[in-house]
Amino acid sequence: MSGGRRESGVLAMFPIVKLWLYRILVELGGHRSFIEQRGLSSDSLAEAVGLGRWLDDQADRFVASEALADLRARARAIEARSRRPRVPRTLSANARRVARLLGLSACEREVLEFAVLLQISGLLQEAVDSLEQGSLGILRRLLSTVLRRPEAEIGKALDGAGLLARSGLVSVDHRISGSISSKLDLLSNKMVEQLVYTEIDPVVLLREYVVPPPVPTMTLAEFGHIDRALALLRPYLKRAIVARRHGVNVLLHGAPGTGKTPLVRVLASEVGAELFEVASENGSGDVVEGAVRLRAYRAAQCCFRRRQALIAFNEIEDVFVGEVGFFGISLPARNKAWMNRTLEDNPIPTLWMSNSIATMDPAVIRRFDQVIEVPIPPRRQRARLIEASCGGLLDRQAIDRLAQFESLAPAVIVRAVGVVDLVKDELGSEAGAALLQLVGGTLRAQGHADGNLRSTAPVAAFDPSFLQANVDLRAVLAGMSATRSGRLCLYGPPGTGKSAYARYLAEQLGMPLHVKRASDFLSKWVGDNERNVARAFDAARHEGGLLLIDEADSFLVDPLSARQNWEASLTNELLTQMEAFDGVFVASTNLVERLDLAALRRFDLKVRLGFLQSSQAWSLLQVRMESLGLPSPDAGLQHRLDPSLLKKTSGHEIGMPMKAMVDDIR
DSSP, X not given: OOOOOOOHHHHHHOHHHHHHHHIIIIISOTXXXXXXXXXXXXXXXXXXXXXXXXXXXXXXXXXHHHHHHHXXXXXXXXXXXXXXXXXXXXXXXXXXXXXXXXXXXXHXXXXXXXXXXXXXXXXXXXXXXXXXXXXXXHHHHHHHHHHTOOHHHHHHHHSTTSHHHHHSSEEEOOOSSSOXXXXXXXXXXXXXXXXXXXOOOGGGGGTTTEEOOOOOOOOGGGGGXXXXXXXXXXXXXHHHHHHTOSSOEEEEEOSTTSSHHHHHHHXXXXXXXXXXXXXXXXXXXXXXXXXXXXXXXXXXXHHTTTSSEEEEEOOTIIIIISOBOGGGOBHHHHTHHHHHHHTTSOSSOEEEEESOOTTSOHHXXXXXXXXXXXXXXXXXXXXXXXXXXXXXXSOHHHHHHHHTOTTOOHHHHHHHHHHHHHHHHHHGGGHHHHHHHHHHHHHHHTTOOOHHHHOOSOOOOOOGGGSEESXXXXXXXXXXXXXXXXXXXXXXXXXXXXXXHHHHHHHHHTOXXXXXXXXXXXXXXXXXXXXXXXXXXXXXXXXXXXXXXXXXXXXXXXXXXXXXXXXXHHHHHHHHHHHHOOSEEEEEEXXXXXXXXXXXXXXXXXXXXXXXXHHHHHHHHHHHHHHTTOOOOOGGGGGGHHHHHOEEETTEEEOOOHHHHHHHHO
16 A cells, blocks of 8 residues: 555645545546555545545455445535535635636636646545546546536637637646646646635736836837838837737847847837736746746736737747757647637737747748847947947947947947946046946957957048059049949958948948948858848948948859858859949958959959058058157158068069058057
8 A cells, every 4th residue: 555645634625625536536437546456555545535444454354345335435425415515715716707807618717726726736636647547538527527517518618729728827738648637737836826825816827927017218219220110010009909909910030139128118108008028037037938938928818808908028939949849849830720829819919029030930920910120220320329328438439439330239238338337436437448348348259359449549540542552542432422322342462451441431421331241141040141141231221321241252252162052142142132232332352363253243343452552651651650649750761661561573562561550550
């Protein structure tokens, strides 16, 4: 004989459990595994149903048939009572409140009550699991017998399309394996305790998983870079809420820190709606699994459906992409029809947020009403955000230096300012430098260069006369100024001023500069490289900026020399985007011979930049010495430029790279 758990206190408190035990053991045949030939399989279960006298160490006195007769007699007696036990008062009151809020039927309410008591009663679980394993039919028969409801009605209550399942409060496992008690699961243990012991507002049940957000600190003006999308989204949400339209879903995606969550909070405020956010952590700080978050979302849809509300669901990768479960298949793949209903029947408009949609099923993406990318803000917008966030710690020059980093997300600035603000009294006049140091550290950790942030030396104005070009660069600038468009290829040895001239062009044309390198395009995900290229051209087009692709030989390679399929695909995408781009596009390369001939034909002008000539080197030396506040160089040094910096190669004079000379002077 085994000694199971004793629950005399629980049973005294909830006599309904004792009635259910008799029905399970007698009517459903649970006695077959409980009453064995040589004794009872569970001491605690025996005492709970009044068979304690059979728990005798003298096994030879035990008669299984007599024990069974005793059990059946006790079951008949409790069933014959005029007032049979009922569900505990607190649980009954709470279940009725939930039923009214969600619109549950009486049968669904009773299933909820049974599921709650099953969670807290080990004896009830033990009795249930004494039945045949693994069949949903057994579960239906169990509930039909215990609750005295027709089996067809029970089946309807357990159906995935029913209100109880759609509410997310109770989950039914439809797999053919596993114990019967595990087939009914509730949203959380905390919710079970609240339903049993405390009379509460049903909405309180969701507080661990669905939370109201803090007051928004941003405004829609700070999202001017996506104003066209917001001009459609804002009135759509407002009308959908008023009309109580079902199936309203919007997908916001973009890199971490671009402001998706603040945007959702601002939108809710703008349209006059309550906002409820599905939490990714519970009250204890533990990560909430994707399946549980989805159930909490469904419960919120049911509980708040009569309110003027929006629901926000962030980090949806673990729901639509990342969760691997049974047979290693993602949640949406296992339950495609169920996911479709989730995105088609929701009564409350939902804003879903993701850092990347690269691996999301296209069939899921097409079910969203609007799909909006929230990119890093353009340079002008970044400057405004930095100025608004820095608390006066930075001067205009420092703000402009920060704003040039396209990879700098607003959240990085906000977090760095929070750190500096806490210790600014100790930092004094160094607070601004400390802020730049923090931001620079984050940029480096993310794999981005931050040289301009660490540089404290004054920068002299760029002068194109110090470039050794094979064309008149001033004429190039004049032509670009007139047309505001053009495709320019700058090639030549490293350090000859290719990138510097592109920056000078952007400044003279009054265009924000968009700089892209290999790390900005390349991704491990199939198709992401091409998407990144398209985004780069789209961003420059939207802002009216000059797009510079540095080290273009990494991308515009001859297809015949491409070693991987993705290299050819990337080249083709670049060529396509170049053709369609009507702004100013500049590509720089040190290895022009590697460029695809088809790519070279697409440039309006190809400019070769060479090394400084001796006269240019001397003039540049004088200018830099003056800008640094140093005495003018001795004229006697000029002759030393020729032997030390110049050499003859194939009849062409090749001198020092401009960048190298400037760095040496610094």
